[in-house]
Amino acid sequence: MDIxxxxxxxxxxxxxxxxxxxxxxIEDTEIIDIGKTTEIKHKYPTGYLRIxxxxxxxxxxxxxxxxxAAMSLLRGYADDLPLHQWLxxxxxxxxxxxxxxxxxxxxxLTAVESIMSGITTVNTMYHYTExxxxxxxxxxxxxxxxxxxxxxxxxxxEDKKTLEQLARNWHNKKDGLIRVSVDPHSPYTVxxxxxxxxxxxxxxxxxxxxxxxAPIIWHIHVAETQDEKEKxxxxxxxxxxxxxxxxLDSLGVLGRDVVAAHCVSLTSKDIQVMKEKDVKVSHNPxxxxxxxxxxxxxxxILKKGVTVAFGTDSPCSNNNTDMFFLIKTxxxxxxxxxxNPTLLPAEQVLKMATIEGxxxxxxxxxxGSLEPGKKADLAIINFRKPHLCPLYNEVSHLVYAxxxxxxxxxxxxxxxxxxxxxxxxxxxFKLMERVERTKENLLARLSESAS
Amino acid sequence: MDIxxxxxxxxxxxxxxxxxxxxxxIEDTEIIDIGKTTEIKHKYPTGYLRIxxxxxxxxxxxxxxxxxAAMSLLRGYADDLPLHQWLxxxxxxxxxxxxxxxxxxxxxLTAVESIMSGITTVNTMYHYTExxxxxxxxxxxxxxxxxxxxxxxxxxxEDKKTLEQLARNWHNKKDGLIRVSVDPHSPYTVxxxxxxxxxxxxxxxxxxxxxxxAPIIWHIHVAETQDEKEKxxxxxxxxxxxxxxxxLDSLGVLGRDVVAAHCVSLTSKDIQVMKEKDVKVSHNPxxxxxxxxxxxxxxxILKKGVTVAFGTDSPCSNNNTDMFFLIKTxxxxxxxxxxNPTLLPAEQVLKMATIEGxxxxxxxxxxGSLEPGKKADLAIINFRKPHLCPLYNEVSHLVYAxxxxxxxxxxxxxxxxxxxxxxxxxxxFKLMERVERTKENLLARLSESAS
Numbered sequence: 001m002d003i004x005x006x007x008x009x010x011x012x013x014x015x016x017x018x019x020x021x022x023x024x025x026i027e028d029t030e031i032i033d034i035g036k037t038t039e040i041k042h043k044y045p046t047g048y049l050r051i052x053x054x055x056x057x058x059x060x061x062x063x064x065x066x067x068x069a070a071m072s073l074l075r076g077y078a079d080d081l082p083l084h085q086w087l088x089x090x091x092x093x094x095x096x097x098x099x100x101x102x103x104x105x106x107x108x109l110t111a112v113e114s115i116m117s118g119i120t121t122v123n124t125m126y127h128y129t130e131x132x133x134x135x136x137x138x139x140x141x142x143x144x145x146x147x148x149x150x151x152x153x154x155x156x157x158e159d160k161k162t163l164e165q166l167a168r169n170w171h172n173k174k175d176g177l178i179r180v181s182v183d184p185h186s187p188y189t190v191x192x193x194x195x196x197x198x199x200x201x202x203x204x205x206x207x208x209x210x211x212x213x214a215p216i217i218w219h220i221h222v223a224e225t226q227d228e229k230e231k232x233x234x235x236x237x238x239x240x241x242x243x244x245x246x247x248l249d250s251l252g253v254l255g256r257d258v259v260a261a262h263c264v265s266l267t268s269k270d271i272q273v274m275k276e277k278d279v280k281v282s283h284n285p286x287x288x289x290x291x292x293x294x295x296x297x298x299x300x301i302l303k304k305g306v307t308v309a310f311g312t313d314s315p316c317s318n319n320n321t322d323m324f325f326l327i328k329t330x331x332x333x334x335x336x337x338x339x340n341p342t343l344l345p346a347e348q349v350l351k352m353a354t355i356e357g358x359x360x361x362x363x364x365x366x367x368g369s370l371e372p373g374k375k376a377d378l379a380i381i382n383f384r385k386p387h388l389c390p391l392y393n394e395v396s397h398l399v400y401a402x403x404x405x406x407x408x409x410x411x412x413x414x415x416x417x418x419x420x421x422x423x424x425x426x427x428x429f430k431l432m433e434r435v436e437r438t439k440e441n442l443l444a445r446l447s448e449s450a451s
Numbered sequence: 452m453d454i455x456x457x458x459x460x461x462x463x464x465x466x467x468x469x470x471x472x473x474x475x476x477i478e479d480t481e482i483i484d485i486g487k488t489t490e491i492k493h494k495y496p497t498g499y500l501r502i503x504x505x506x507x508x509x510x511x512x513x514x515x516x517x518x519x520a521a522m523s524l525l526r527g528y529a530d531d532l533p534l535h536q537w538l539x540x541x542x543x544x545x546x547x548x549x550x551x552x553x554x555x556x557x558x559x560l561t562a563v564e565s566i567m568s569g570i571t572t573v574n575t576m577y578h579y580t581e582x583x584x585x586x587x588x589x590x591x592x593x594x595x596x597x598x599x600x601x602x603x604x605x606x607x608x609e610d611k612k613t614l615e616q617l618a619r620n621w622h623n624k625k626d627g628l629i630r631v632s633v634d635p636h637s638p639y640t641v642x643x644x645x646x647x648x649x650x651x652x653x654x655x656x657x658x659x660x661x662x663x664x665a666p667i668i669w670h671i672h673v674a675e676t677q678d679e680k681e682k683x684x685x686x687x688x689x690x691x692x693x694x695x696x697x698x699l700d701s702l703g704v705l706g707r708d709v710v711a712a713h714c715v716s717l718t719s720k721d722i723q724v725m726k727e728k729d730v731k732v733s734h735n736p737x738x739x740x741x742x743x744x745x746x747x748x749x750x751x752i753l754k755k756g757v758t759v760a761f762g763t764d765s766p767c768s769n770n771n772t773d774m775f776f777l778i779k780t781x782x783x784x785x786x787x788x789x790x791n792p793t794l795l796p797a798e799q800v801l802k803m804a805t806i807e808g809x810x811x812x813x814x815x816x817x818x819g820s821l822e823p824g825k826k827a828d829l830a831i832i833n834f835r836k837p838h839l840c841p842l843y844n845e846v847s848h849l850v851y852a853x854x855x856x857x858x859x860x861x862x863x864x865x866x867x868x869x870x871x872x873x874x875x876x877x878x879x880f881k882l883m884e885r886v887e888r889t890k891e892n893l894l895a896r897l898s899e900s901a902s
Contacts, residue, residue, distance in 0.1 A: 075840070076847035080796035113837040289787030290851075292794075314874045319851040320838045329780065336740030337788070343743075345531035373803070386564040387771045389526075390890040396527035400741075400770040404838070405856030432840045439841040 001049045002027045003411070005380065006037045008053030009394050013060050013355045013369040016347070018394065024058065026376040029175060029414035031234075033372055055384045056408065057394050059350070060370050061120025061144075061377040062323040063357025065282040066261040066311025069124040069134045069145075070098065070106035072113065073439055083225075083291055091316065097445040100132025105438045107137035112428055113321050115143060116421065117404030118379035120412045123259060123311070123361055124280070125150050125219050126185045128166045135170040135178050141425050142417040144377060146361055148183035148219045151198060153191045160201060171209040171216055176375075177413055179214060179363070181259075186221040187244055188231035192251055199253045213360050217257040222248070223270070224262035225293045233432035243267035245274055254279050259360050261311055263301065264294040271297075275304045280360035283352070285330045287313030298334050299343055309360035310353050324403050327353050331399060346399040364410040452500045453478045454862065456831065457488045459504035460845050464511050464806045464820040467798070469845065475509065477827040480626060480865035484823055489532055506835045507859060508845050510801070511821050511826040512595075513774040515807025516733035517670075517762020520585045520596075521549065521557035522576040523564065524890055525767035534676075534742055547837040548896040551583025556889045558588035563879055564772050566594060567872065568855030569830035571863045574710060574733070574762070574812055576601050576634045578671050579617045586621040586629050592876050593868040595828060597812055599634035599670045602649060605643045611652060622660040623668055627826075628864055630665060630814070632710075637672040639682035643702055650704045666813050675713035676744050692717035697724055705730055710811050711859040712762055713738075714752065715745040722748075724780070726755045731811035734803070736781045738764030740798025749785050750794055752858070754809060760811035761804050774855050778804050782850060799849040831860040 003026040010022035012034070022042035025033040025048070033040060078090035098106075103126060114122055121144040128149035138145040149166050151159040153446050163182055171180045176379050182188040182202045190198070202216060210216040222228075223244040232247065233239060240247045246269055247353045256278035262272075263281045274281065283296055302308055310330065327349040334343045358368025366375045381398070383389075385406055388397045410418040417424060454477040461473035463485070472489035476484040479569040484491060529541035549557075554577060565573055575585050579600035589596040592875060600617050602610040614633055621633045621766070633653045635641040641649070653667060661667040673679075674695040683698065697720055699705050707729035714725075714732045725732065734747055753759055761781065763772045778800040785794045801826045809819025817826045832849070834840075836857055839848045861869040868875060 073841065075852065076843045079844075079847050079851060080793055083792060086792070109837055109840060116837060173793070184888070286783065292786045292790050292792040293789065295787055315852075319847065322838070322854070325776065325779070329783075332737065332740035332780075333784070333787075335743045336746055336784075339743050339745065341534060341741065342531055342745040384880070384883060386560055386567060386879060386883060387773070388887050389560060390524065392527045392531035392890075393530075396530050396770070400530060401526065401766075403773070403854050403856065405854065418848065428837060431837070432837060433833060435841050439843075 002047065003414070004040070004044055004048035004050060005011060005051045005058060006041065006051050008056050008058045009379065010034065010370060011350070011394060012059045012371060013351060013400070014371050024378070026368060026411070026414050029375055031370060031372050031374050031376045034370060051380070051409065055382070056382045057383055057398065059118070059371065059379055059381065059398065060354040060368055061310060061379050061410065061412065062118050062353045063121040063361065063368065064114065064119050064321065064323060065123045065259055065309040065357050065360045066284055066313055067110065067122050067124040067220050067321065068314035069110035069122060069128050069137070070103040070126045071314035071316045072109045073098070073102055073106040073435070073442065075319045077316060079319070094442065094446055097442055097449065100129040102132070102438055102442055103127065103129060103134060104132035104137050105435055107134035108141065108426070108431060109435050110315060110321060111138050111141040111143040112423055112431060115141065115410050115418050115423065116407065117322050117324065118381065118407040118410065119321065119323055120144055120377040120379065120410060121357070121363070121367060122362065123181070123219060124148060128162050130165060139174045139178055141423070142177070142412050142415055144177050144367070144412055146179045146181050146217065146219070147305065147423070148181040150183045150185050152185050152189050152192050156194055163201060163205065167205045167209045167216060172214045175413055176214065179216070181217045181219045183219045188228055188235050191236045192238065195251050195253050213365060215257055217259060219259045219261070221262055222260040223265045226265045228265060243270035245270035245279070249273045253257050257362055261351050262288065262293070262296070264288055264296045266297060271301055271306065273302050274301070274306050279306070281306055281308040282311040282312045282360060283308050283330065284311040285333050286326055287317045291317055295333065295337055297405065299338055307356055307359050308352055309357035322404050323353055324428050327399050346395045349399055350395055376414040377412050381406050382408045435444070454493070454502060454865070454867070455495055455499035455593060456502045456504050456509060457492065459507050459831065461485065461509045461821060462801070462845060462849070463822060464802060465822050475821060475829070477862065477865050478625070480826055482825050482827050484825055499673065501770065502831070504831050506833070508832045508834055508849065509821065510830055510832065510849065511805040511819055512830050512861065512863065513569050513804045514572040514760060514774065514812065514819065515565065515570050515763050515810050516574045516811045517735055517764055517772060518573050518575045518762040518772065519765035520561035520562065520573060520579050520588070521577045522553040522765035523560045523766045524553055524557040524886070524893065526770045526885065528767060532583065544582045545893065545897055546763070548893055548900065551580040553889055553893055554580060554585060555583035555588050556886055558585035559592065559882060560886050561766060561772060561876070562589050562594040563874055563877065564594040564883060566592065566861050566869050566874065567858065568773050568775065569832065569858040569861065571595055571807070571828040571830065571861060572812065572814070572818060574632070574670060575599060579613050581616060589627045590629055591871070592874070593863050593866055595628050595632045595818070595863055597632050597668065597670070599632040601634045601636050603636050603640050604645050607645055614652060614656065618656045618660045618667060623665045626864055627665065630667070632668045632670045634670045638699060639679055639686050641815070642687045643689065646702050646704050653784045664816060666708055668710060668813050670710045670712070672713055673711040674716045677716045679716060694721035696721035696730070700728065706736055707726060708813055713744070713747070715739055715747045717748060722752055722755050722757065724759050725752070730757070732759040733762040733811060734759050734781060735762040735764045736784050737777055737860070738768045742768055744782065746788055750789055757809055758810050759803055760808035764786045764810055773855050774804055778850050797846045799847060800850055827865040828863050829861070830858050832857050842853055
């Protein structure tokens with residue numbers, strides 16, 4: 001069914017344009033027209049499902065550029081611990097028991113939660129398995145996503161086979177809703193040789209399954225903690241000058257298709273390299289604070305003109321997928337830490353959560369802003385709430401006052417995915433019961449293995 | 452109607468006690484019993500309004516120890532500006548036109564928003580007027596509050612008269628729901644002599660209207676920015692050694708009844724003085740970050756054993772009254788800034804938002820935890836939400852994953868104030884319309900005065 005949304009305030013994220021009393025016309029998967037309701041209305045008098053968005057604000061759906069969707073199963077399993085203890089005593093031992101079914105169920109939960117908070121595209125890095133995976137979950141719910149398979153030196157052969165399967169089965173599938181990525185875990189878990197091999201493999205996979213419009217991209221953790229250099233040097237018995245990006249550049253693996261998550265511990269030269277190679281940053285302030293990894297020198301990165309988008313990171317280091325929390329936190333954190341209240345103003349962080357996110361995923365030809373010719377990926381947000389009252393400025397409220405529950409309706413690829421907070425493709429209560437059962441089974445396997 | 456809440460997980464905030472499948476019995480304004488549902492149920496078989504709280508979590512209502520409730524009218528009016536410009540060009544010129552009606556309407560909005568996010572007590576500092584004030588608004592909605600009148604050197608005589616009115620009309624009124632405070636604005640706007648006079652006046656007002664159980668307290672901004680010392684010295688032509696608390700101590704005005712908001716810029720000696728005088732800290736991290744005031748040395752303050760609670764600050768420097776956002780931000784911020792993921796763990800920040808808040812307001816005899824003999828001030832939170840799933844640990848989810856819209860039902864002083872997110876004392880939609888009109892009138896008066 002084609003759709004006409006009317007009477008909305010539309011934040012287009014193109015040329016700072018905000019249309020009051022605006023309308024958007026959607027045919028099939030695309031936006032075909034946008035403008036003042038009074039002008040649009042008579043051009044399309046019949047044949048559209050009309051959504052009255054009075055007192056509502058329409059934005060391009062948020063784009064979450066760093067997630068491990070399956071890990072919602074571990075939300076709140078352990079917190080407030082020293083990093084090593086958290087990983088080695090809690091997270092890894094439980095994760096070891098996760099099977100394909102668990103990955104699929106965890107990703108379903110994250111997909112649902114994402115949509116309920118206005119996120120329409122998720123870039124996720126996890127283990128891909130044929131018998132249960134994140135792509136399957138996203139496609140079922142109707143969430144747009146880039147599905148990665150995370151690669152480690154210790155399983156090269158297996159990884160390469162898996163990447164081939166992932167790309168063949170899922171790249172640019174489901175009406176173009178699902179794309180895939182190659183995900184070297186990090187510079188300290190992927191040795192220099194393997195890093196280069198993965199670069200080569202990405203080219204091959206792109207030749208077979210990708211295109212210029214829909215490339216298979218890279219997704220990697222970089223410079224998350226202060227000790228990453230020592231970790232690389234000791235893991236692979238190498239020595240290098242400068243920062244982590246300088247090291248990666250020396251391997252010849254950087255490029256405009258690389259989404260680098262975290263980027264906390266950087267040299268000035270690193271930032272220059274990022275700019276030169278057009279590497280995309282996924283900034284994850286909530287996770288970085290929670291794990292005490294440090295604070296990214298974001299103002300400096302932005303000043304250099306590097307593309308920066310936002311990532312929630314996994315629901316076990318955040319512990320939700322709330323993009324509203326994230327954009328407010330990012331805006332506030334850098335103001336406070338760098339003692340400048342003009343840093344990261346509201347419009348800039350909203351851009352970073354939408355159009356810059358699309359650029360980060362090399363998907364900006366199709367998503368990230370509301371304009372004719374782009375895919376219809378959007379969130380309709382209800383502003384008739386006490387905490388969004390009175391109204392001086394929609395963008396200010398979106399960043400500093402709104403929350404996930406204000407998202408009313410979500411459309412992805414021209415299809416209504418959530419309507420008045422009701423998901424159309426899944427029974428959310430049944431899903432939550434299934435998640436609880438899945439978690440119980442997972443804990444049972446852990447305790448069996450320990451006994 | 453007396454109330455029996457059953458089948459809940461109850462976070463009592465007393466001795467770390469969490470009761471699974473718990474029940475709470477409320478008679479008149481008080482909690483009279485609490486325990487396992489199976490044990491409580493047969494003791495009170497009839498005559499109670501029963502609330503089935505299956506899959507829900509009950510907590511003591513949040514206590515917001517620093518607010519300027521009326522200022523919700525300016526939410527989103529101006530952001531992302533240098534502090535001076537923000538205050539002098541935007542906030543103050545508009546505030547100057549606020550009349551009693553505006554203060555009342557703004558406070559109504561904040562009261563509603565507070566309850567909808569699980570806050571049951573608010574400590575608010577604003578201008579008190581007889582023909583429209585915050586006390587009136589809170590009492591109407593059923594929100595517990597400490598209502599202050601803010602004092603400045605330039606209006607001593609008027610302030611003193613107003614404080615007498617405020618105390619006489621409102622202290623310990625409305626079933627004990629409303630208390631009042633004396634609010635010297637700050638050490639740089641209240642001269643040393645006036646500061647001492649206000650101390651004297653507080654004693655007199657307590658003798659007339661207060662009691663040991665229900666004292667009239669102090670509420671003051673202290674050490675919010677780095678330049679406060681210079682501001683004091685230049686405003687009053689004084690010179691002093693050390694920090695702001697050392698200065699206040701030299702005036703003899705500190706005590707256990709002082710709620711000091713912000714406490715960002717402190718000397719070590721200041722922290723020692725705060726401990727010795729048992730001054731209470733209202734920590735406002737969201738506002739401090741947004742205005743780039745700096746980051747409070749909170750871990751050091753806590754280590755010293757000072758009582759610390761949370762404040763949202765006004766809705767024009769936050770820009771909402773979301774205590775969930777606040778406790779997560781506080782927990783994360785100090786972990787990140789001080790590079791220690793074990794700082795401010797979930798249970799600690801939940802304590803600071805409840806029982807420590809009650810201590811800060813000298814109200815802990817009656818509120819802040821769920822136990823027999825205390826007033827029934829509580830929030831029932833719905834955990835059947837995707838972002839609170841699966842469930843390992845209620846406290847972790849409350850701090851790291853929940854949000855205001857998860858609050859289902861709020862009880863204050865034994866009375867249901869919000870039920871399934873519906874406010875009982877007010878039509879929220881009509882209120883929002885009234886707020887918009889009030890804002891439009893305010894803007895009209897501003898533009899008239901400018902022309």
